[in-house]
Amino acid sequence: MQRPGPDNSVGIVTPQVARFDEPLRLVCGRELPSYELVYETYGELNASRSNAVLVCHALSGHHHAAGYHTEQDRKPGWWNECIGPGKPIDTDRFFVVSLNNLGGCHGSTGPMSLNPGTGKPWGPGFPPIRVRDWVNSQARLADYLGIECWAAVVGGSLGGMQAMRWAIQYPERIRHCIVIAAALKLSAQNLAFNEVARKAIESDPDFNGGNYLSEDRVPATGLELAQQVGRIEYKDEPASGLALARMIGHITYLSDDAMANKFGRELRSGSLDLGDDADVEFQVQSYLRYQGSQFSTNFDANTYVLMTRALDYFDLALEYNNDPVAAFKHARCGFMVISFSTDWRFAPERSREIVDALLAADRPVSYAEIEAKEGHDAFLMPIPRYLDVFSAYMRRVGAPD
Amino acid sequence: MRQDLKHILRWIAPRSRVLDLGCGDGEFLEFLRDKRLVRGTGLEIDQDNITATISRGLDVIEQDMDAGLGNFPDNSFDIVVLALALQAVHYPDRVLEEMLRIGREGIVTFPNFGHWRCRLSLGLDGRMPVSDLMPHTWYDTPNIHFCTVKDFEELCRQKGIRILARDVVGNSSRQPTLSNRWPNLFATTAIYLITR
Numbered sequence: 001m002q003r004p005g006p007d008n009s010v011g012i013v014t015p016q017v018a019r020f021d022e023p024l025r026l027v028c029g030r031e032l033p034s035y036e037l038v039y040e041t042y043g044e045l046n047a048s049r050s051n052a053v054l055v056c057h058a059l060s061g062h063h064h065a066a067g068y069h070t071e072q073d074r075k076p077g078w079w080n081e082c083i084g085p086g087k088p089i090d091t092d093r094f095f096v097v098s099l100n101n102l103g104g105c106h107g108s109t110g111p112m113s114l115n116p117g118t119g120k121p122w123g124p125g126f127p128p129i130r131v132r133d134w135v136n137s138q139a140r141l142a143d144y145l146g147i148e149c150w151a152a153v154v155g156g157s158l159g160g161m162q163a164m165r166w167a168i169q170y171p172e173r174i175r176h177c178i179v180i181a182a183a184l185k186l187s188a189q190n191l192a193f194n195e196v197a198r199k200a201i202e203s204d205p206d207f208n209g210g211n212y213l214s215e216d217r218v219p220a221t222g223l224e225l226a227q228q229v230g231r232i233e234y235k236d237e238p239a240s241g242l243a244l245a246r247m248i249g250h251i252t253y254l255s256d257d258a259m260a261n262k263f264g265r266e267l268r269s270g271s272l273d274l275g276d277d278a279d280v281e282f283q284v285q286s287y288l289r290y291q292g293s294q295f296s297t298n299f300d301a302n303t304y305v306l307m308t309r310a311l312d313y314f315d316l317a318l319e320y321n322n323d324p325v326a327a328f329k330h331a332r333c334g335f336m337v338i339s340f341s342t343d344w345r346f347a348p349e350r351s352r353e354i355v356d357a358l359l360a361a362d363r364p365v366s367y368a369e370i371e372a373k374e375g376h377d378a379f380l381m382p383i384p385r386y387l388d389v390f391s392a393y394m395r396r397v398g399a400p401d
Numbered sequence: 402m403r404q405d406l407k408h409i410l411r412w413i414a415p416r417s418r419v420l421d422l423g424c425g426d427g428e429f430l431e432f433l434r435d436k437r438l439v440r441g442t443g444l445e446i447d448q449d450n451i452t453a454t455i456s457r458g459l460d461v462i463e464q465d466m467d468a469g470l471g472n473f474p475d476n477s478f479d480i481v482v483l484a485l486a487l488q489a490v491h492y493p494d495r496v497l498e499e500m501l502r503i504g505r506e507g508i509v510t511f512p513n514f515g516h517w518r519c520r521l522s523l524g525l526d527g528r529m530p531v532s533d534l535m536p537h538t539w540y541d542t543p544n545i546h547f548c549t550v551k552d553f554e555e556l557c558r559q560k561g562i563r564i565l566a567r568d569v570v571g572n573s574s575r576q577p578t579l580s581n582r583w584p585n586l587f588a589t590t591a592i593y594l595i596t597r
Contacts, residue, residue, distance in 0.1 A: 356472040366460045368451055385448055392455040
């Protein structure tokens, strides 16, 4: 049972696994004969099963969104600031479901899992996954948990895209859609960054076209395996292709000001003084190397490629004649859209495109643009106004109709 | 509830779609929802007001009217309300035109600068008026475009805007006849129902 943690978190949580043996037809035309989804839940499902909230993760996220796995964990789940007792997604009132998406590397079926057809890890042969496939698999998870209709589907960044897709793909199964720091589709600049990141991975000799999992190995599941796969890390500097991809990603997640405030031109070692020939390392270099190397021990390269592609291919309005208004006309839920002033990955203008399409489609929508200096990462941060407005909307989600 | 807002209520048909420009903390939209079952949306730039409006279970868009309202489609609302905000926008004439593009009808309320107390203050004392309704000093005020009842009606005539109804809030509820008969002198707040 969950008990409150020291930082008003949900305390110790244990991931669970749901297995699905009914084949899942994917957007690409291929079929997954069976698959598993790893997920966590926080709070209690009420008797009418009407208080369930689905949390969709972003590019490098996973099911562990809140609380701790063990007493020894240094860091809580990735959205601990927003999920917990008295927090915006209030676990005293909501039953929160957070899963690792299909194709992930934290326990759900993905490139590291065994392909039942070959008995070997899927690796780069894992079928390409679209946001719609995630939403379909999440709907199966909802069935499995006995949740007919989500009180809300919530997500930041790529998670927000899943939430929007939910709204038009399963309009009868979602009452509120909360879209944070997202966009209707990626811009050319976004696509370019993702391509550079993938190229960084692919150009790593150890990547070997994605077949880096040695054939004689039978990978264990979950996080344990993800850490083993950290061996794709280069022996030499720069750490690895994956680390490099993460470094590039991190630059786009932060705002220019946030980087200036955090690091400026501060030196970690060496000196720029005349007559000093010691190697100079800027703080920002050290930070990026640390983030990159951390990531490469915790994330699978094939999953990274798969997830960035899912992000690239997402285009909410594509099947609706490129008209987001027509797309949103299928929705029946209320919308809350939130953006952050210094987010240049999915800037406020991108959120306003969502809002404008919703207004034109005559859907109920609220919009807040939060002053924040943290860039795209702001959606993970405890920014007071963000938490206030998010909480205010979630109280409404929880209010009886 | 502010006087001008109470007056507006009778012009709002049940179940209308209402856009409230500068909705404040959402009190009026909540009132309309409860009394008229309207589907309301607010527009606001003040952070605390936005949170307050959402807390009432109402929808609000964070958007600055002065940056335009072009994102709202033609005829997407039945009624667009601009309550005590006309004097605070950069281009009151453009906002009026946008209101009547977005909505079938518009409701505008504004502090009447032609009220005798304003005239007295400016005419005899030679000072810019400061009152309960307009408590700001001239150099630190959101109110940048004051007008009188006559000014407003002249602008409507120039723009081809039809005034369907006019109402006024006077200084004292005991003398409604004065402000009705001579609104430009006795109305503290002027209230209009307009259309194209």
